Amino acid sequence: MLSLPKKVEIIEVGPRDGLQNEKNRVPTEVKLRFIRALQDAGVSEMELTSFVSPKWVPQMGDAADIMAGAKRTGRPFVLAPNERGIADARAAGAENIAVFVGVTDAFNKKNINRTTEESMKQLAPQIRKLKEDGLFVRACISTAFHCPFEGPVDTERTVSLCRRFAELGADELSVADTIGMATPEESYRLFSRLKEELPDILLTAHFHDTRKMALANIFAALQAGVSRFDTSAGGLGGCPFAPGATGNVATEDVVNMLERMGIETGISVDGICRAVDEVVSHVSRPIATGMYTLYKNGQRIG
Template identity: 45%
Template sequence: MSLPDRVKIVEVAARDGLQNEKQFIATDVKVELINRLTAAGFANIETTSFVSPKWVPQMADATQVMASIQRNPNTLYSVLTPNLKGLEGALASQANEIVIFAAASESFSQRNINCSIAESIARFEPVAEQAKQAGLLIRGSISCALGCPYEGEIAIDAVVDVAKRLEALGCHELDVADTIGVGTPNKVYEVMRTVTEHIDPAKISGHFHDTYGQAIANIVAALNAGISIIHSSTAGLGGCPYAKGATGNVATEDVLYLLHNMGIQTGVDLDAVVDIGQWISAQLGRPSFSRAGNALAARKAG
């Protein structure tokens, strides 16, 4: 299969990237991060989560963040909504897209949200229905699609089953997520090809964590399987809570360096993202996790 000419990057630093930070990140820093990412040309930015501040204190300022960002009409601003209360927040904040989620692993579903996969999807039925009535886009995320911290290997049929159920709810896009970063290229290719036998490849995205240093190789495998939407996080923000001390999301700078040097268009300004990665890392008081970002920043500094 030929590689795509263009790839859409879903930038997740402001939500998935920051939500595990132990210290509270000031609202104005979050807003500036999103504004800078918007200016860099991203077509889709995950901005925040409308969740209980008791469970995710980092996202307690979701309403303020959404009210303060400078929006570009060509950018989709996505928010995570676990329930109807979250949907209320998304609607009030004029989000463009909501993100709902289910695991491909029964054990992960039970331990993470205390219910079965089927129950978790049933809970989203009223959320999806109301979101559709309001004209919101719905994206579905499938966690543990390439491995589970409790079960290990996950059957591809389980991933396909969850993908079909989420599509039936009205999801226009489905994230196949390697939540713990255990995937390797052959497995990624097999999973993506099997899922896309049942669902339009244009609806499928790859969400890879770099826990074992496999994310870039896995993205190439996904591209070869016909996938043209990739998730990433500027500066590699976001840890992996199931692997102590491990990095989480693949760094956007690394993904852009890869794609641009393969002749694949993204519409995103790599230089701008390198600057953003260095800036947000300084705000957090640590170096960027992006290898390409750090190398390009050093080259710029001369």
């Protein structure tokens, strides 16, 4: 076993990525209770919401209300896809902005109706301005491994896009297995390459659990030197523009694995499960992650 970190940072994406594709409309107050419970569980970095068109992602239509009602602790992120979204996010008081681009043109066109290159040209001045104003910029890289429309993605395409964000001054790269097709070998190869190429940027791995390989992919990323992971309480999530993408890897299962390996997260598994209780009756699919199932069966788990 290669050297593993002593501590891992968990970035909770449930309130945004976890709920954006939910068919049921989740009330704003329920989202706020969910956020508060996640904070109580020890989460310090979290995607709160996204400033996107409510026409295309109606679940996020209450972004300004979420920003107004959520307690600002740690590092709260909001997602903003373009100049309008960034302006709205800043007007709502956001200081940590996440932008996103797909490695493949086909995915990017389905998502935001632009090629990858068109998106980068549009985002470049926005990122520079955000950095000039002292804000934190997180760049989310979609379809880093596989694309639902183009198939396997060459490692160098992903590395090249990540390098461009780093050159623009992005503080963090969140590199995503958007449709959950990556293998541990692919995870280790890409993240080893990124750690070698971009040693000074925060590097975060984002795995979906479509084929139940997310925990294995996280272990491979740990061995590649990654110590930051996006996870979603209850395994909630999916992408409305990526056919076949199911939920994100569950926060409670990741924390359980890491803590049992002696890797500190500062997060309570029981606390995450209590947070899931706040939304479970409002989502359309059953939540049956390993640790949440134990919790519901009355077993003390953390």
